[in-house]
Structures are given as structure tokens and as C-alpha cells.
Amino acid sequence: MSSIKENKLSVYNSLVGKKEAFVPVIKDHVGMYVCGPTVYSNVHLGNVRTFISFDMIYRYLQHLGYKVRYVRNITDAGHLEDDSDDGEDKISKKARLEKLEPMQIVQYYTVDFHNVLRLFNNLPPDIEPTATGHIVEQIQMARKILDKGLAYEVDGSIYFDVEKYNQDNNYGELSGRNIDELQANTRTLEGQNDKKNPQDFALWKKASTSHLQHWESPWGKGFPGWHLECSVMSTKYLGEQFDIHGGGMDLKFPHHECEIAQNKAANGKDPVKYWLHANMLTLNGKRMSKSTGNTLNPDELFSGDTPLLDKGFHPTAVRFFMMQAHYRSVLDFSNDALLASEKGYQRLMNGMKLLSSLEAKKESTFDVNSWMNKCYSAMDDDFNTPILISLLFDAMKIVNQIADNKASLTKQDLDLLVSNLNAFVFDVLGLEDINVDNSSNKLSGVVNMLIQMRNDARNDKNWALSDDIRDNLKDLGIQLKDGKEGTKFSVE
Numbered sequence: 001m002s003s004i005k006e007n008k009l010s011v012y013n014s015l016v017g018k019k020e021a022f023v024p025v026i027k028d029h030v031g032m033y034v035c036g037p038t039v040y041s042n043v044h045l046g047n048v049r050t051f052i053s054f055d056m057i058y059r060y061l062q063h064l065g066y067k068v069r070y071v072r073n074i075t076d077a078g079h080l081e082d083d084s085d086d087g088e089d090k091i092s093k094k095a096r097l098e099k100l101e102p103m104q105i106v107q108y109y110t111v112d113f114h115n116v117l118r119l120f121n122n123l124p125p126d127i128e129p130t131a132t133g134h135i136v137e138q139i140q141m142a143r144k145i146l147d148k149g150l151a152y153e154v155d156g157s158i159y160f161d162v163e164k165y166n167q168d169n170n171y172g173e174l175s176g177r178n179i180d181e182l183q184a185n186t187r188t189l190e191g192q193n194d195k196k197n198p199q200d201f202a203l204w205k206k207a208s209t210s211h212l213q214h215w216e217s218p219w220g221k222g223f224p225g226w227h228l229e230c231s232v233m234s235t236k237y238l239g240e241q242f243d244i245h246g247g248g249m250d251l252k253f254p255h256h257e258c259e260i261a262q263n264k265a266a267n268g269k270d271p272v273k274y275w276l277h278a279n280m281l282t283l284n285g286k287r288m289s290k291s292t293g294n295t296l297n298p299d300e301l302f303s304g305d306t307p308l309l310d311k312g313f314h315p316t317a318v319r320f321f322m323m324q325a326h327y328r329s330v331l332d333f334s335n336d337a338l339l340a341s342e343k344g345y346q347r348l349m350n351g352m353k354l355l356s357s358l359e360a361k362k363e364s365t366f367d368v369n370s371w372m373n374k375c376y377s378a379m380d381d382d383f384n385t386p387i388l389i390s391l392l393f394d395a396m397k398i399v400n401q402i403a404d405n406k407a408s409l410t411k412q413d414l415d416l417l418v419s420n421l422n423a424f425v426f427d428v429l430g431l432e433d434i435n436v437d438n439s440s441n442k443l444s445g446v447v448n449m450l451i452q453m454r455n456d457a458r459n460d461k462n463w464a465l466s467d468d469i470r471d472n473l474k475d476l477g478i479q480l481k482d483g484k485e486g487t488k489f490s491v492e
């Protein structure tokens, strides 16, 4: 294992727009905060990618020997439909439509979120705080910002005064947005007339009589603004200055920009040393969108119950597919790319199975040390998992050659190779050794054969046989679906 004393890790810091040497605030310790989900619907595959990316980062930091405190919040109040303080609260709306308590919605989708991330073998964060559990602290921070003169009260709501803050600070330092442009481009929406300027954002909102989640405050009944919870919970659990703040690219503005402004206004310090942002997912080269049908959720991905995929994919194979792209690159999901990646994953696992049977020899024909250093260099270069994976395949070639007696390693080198492969494949990339190939591919082979037999029966007008095939498969939990592009199946 490489020593963290070497300090070779560099990370791409969105705040400065380049890679920087990673030097934590407190030696050997890392504080990492990642914006979690708003739990009002099933977790989106794009968000899943963000959480898997930060899981890999968490795993690698731990592997390097850092003591990491990883905090990821659950937004269970205060997130309005429009990011700029407008529209209905997402959780309250869902609760109203479903005639449920808001906390029932929160519980249901929090459980779903945890289940999905567990399937992808994500480690849980060290602390998972909720917005509703930190109302007192949010009121305190809003008060602190008011006392500093950087917020104002209008009719029971508290707004952050962006223009005033910008006199001594740079609002837009993270997103690169300029306050004059923002002023020119922001529409004044109905109901926002109580703000001094349209770019001001709510720290606390007065609750209307129909708003389901509300709390007492010095300004009357209300609820916290969405941005405030992350400032409060990151400060509470990681301190006024901490190392890594992560999230999806789409959160850079306004959410993260507002977090910086709130923290600086309240504590007078830059809160975060390194801002890391994970890129988005596309599907067949296009933006995912529910309205156009170009969308895929985790369940459809696992079951294959969608016209976009030939079959379902195991979560660990999907995780491997995600790791084949750098976390800052756009990743395109498609049936062909997933199939190709699944083959690669299986090849890697087949090689890993060979490891225990390899025998040491007197000489080494492969430089394991130099290979290992390259693996660390790849990961130390802003967590370059695609390069790491190509190096893992280099090692698989050697493993196969050793098994065929075409290459050899000494005991020491073989031990080093085995321990590093296990560490990178299972601990760092978080893959699981599951035989995705044999079970799912053989099953789809057999079912497709039966579909062909059923088609032949139908062509012969042998309806009894064709119905028999369909019904027997159904009894086994395999549903056939006839469509324009032929018959597809899904496994329950």
C-alpha cells in the first residue's frame, strides 16, 4: 500500500478550474461532504452515478490510509420545485397528491435510495444528517447572517442579500457567473416581489397556511431555504473549513454558490478547499428526459424491462461500466456499450479467479512494482479509473500467461500482484465477484430459443403450443411481451 506521506494525490478543483495537489486541512484526515438526494421520488440514474463516483473517491482515500469522515445529507424539507425559491415544496406536493404525511414520503424514498445504492455496493456515509433534524441550527445560521447585515427580513421570510455580500466577496466564484449578468437575466417571478433583488435567495421562508412542513422561528412559522441545510450540516460535522465538497455538476449553481456565500457570511471563512463535481449521464447520446421517453431507471436497468435494452444488467457490471469513464466526463448509456462492458467485467472476474491457482517461480518476467506504481499514478491523477482499468487488463494478460506457463513471477512479486489486484478491483473500484455472464446470458439464450420456438408454432398456427410456451414461462416469472420489434421478455 502506498503511504499517504507521499502526498501524490491531485484533484480537479472546480473552484480554480484545474488540478491541485491534495493537502488536507488536518494531516492524515479528510472531511468530505456530498449533497444527497431530495427524497420525494425514486433515485434517478444520473444521481446514482454521482453517488457511485464519490463512493469510489471515499474508498480510494481510505485505501491511501486517510481517516475519512464522509457526510452525505438527506433533503427532507425545504426543496422547492424551482431552485430560485418558487413553486411548491417537492415533498409537501407529493404528500398532498398521495394523501400521505410528508414523513411517509421521506421514509419511503429514503429506504428506496439506500436499497438502490446498496445494490451498487456503495458504502454508507459516516454521517447522514437530515434537514428536518437540523432546524434549530438552520435558524441559528440565518440569525448569524442577519446579524452580520448580509440578510434581511420581509414579512416572515429571510433573504440573503447577494448584492451586499458581493461588495466584499465574489458571488459567482465557483460557477463563474457574474452578478451583473445575473441581475440582467433573472426574471422577477410572481410572489418574489418581496426580495430586494431577484438573485437574492431564501434562508428561511414564511409558510403559507397550506404548507405541510413548518416550524416555529423568531420570524414566525416557516421552513428553511434549500441551500441552508448543506451549509449548516457541513459546518456542524466537518468544521468551518473542510477538505472536499462534492455533488453533481448541476448543483454548482445556484446551490453550491449559495452554500459558499452563506458559509462566508456566517463564519468569515472559505468553507471548502476542494470542490469536486461529477458529470452527467446521457442515454443513446441524448439527455435523459421523462417527457421524451429517453429515460432509464435502476429497476429497468436491472430487469431489462424497457425497449431500450435487450436484457437486464447486474448492478456490479453497471458499476464497472461507470468506472470505465472518468467521473468528470459525460457517460453515455446504451445497450451496446453495456453489453461490451459486461464482457470486459466478466473477463476481469475470470482472471481474478485464476489468481489463487498461480504458482510462484524463481524468476519474474513482469515488473509488478512498476505496474503497481502506474496504478497509483492513475488514481492519484484525479481518480482516473479508466486508466486504472486498462492497467488491470494489462495485469490480466500476465495472469493468463502465468496460468499457461508463458510468464512467471517470484513469490514476492506474485503476492504483490495478488494483493494489489484485490485491493484495486474490490476495495477501490467496489466491484463484486458475481458471475453475471453465465447466469443472465445463459438464461436469455434459453428464453430467446423458446421465443423462437413459439414464433415457429404461431407460424404453423399451433396456438396451443405457442400459448403453452408463454404460460409456462409466465409461471416461472418470465413475462413475454410482443411488440413491433419482436418479442422481448422480462424476469420478475
Ligand SMILES: [Zn+2]
Residues within 6 Å of the ligand: 034, 035, 036, 230, 255
Ligand atoms: Zn447540498
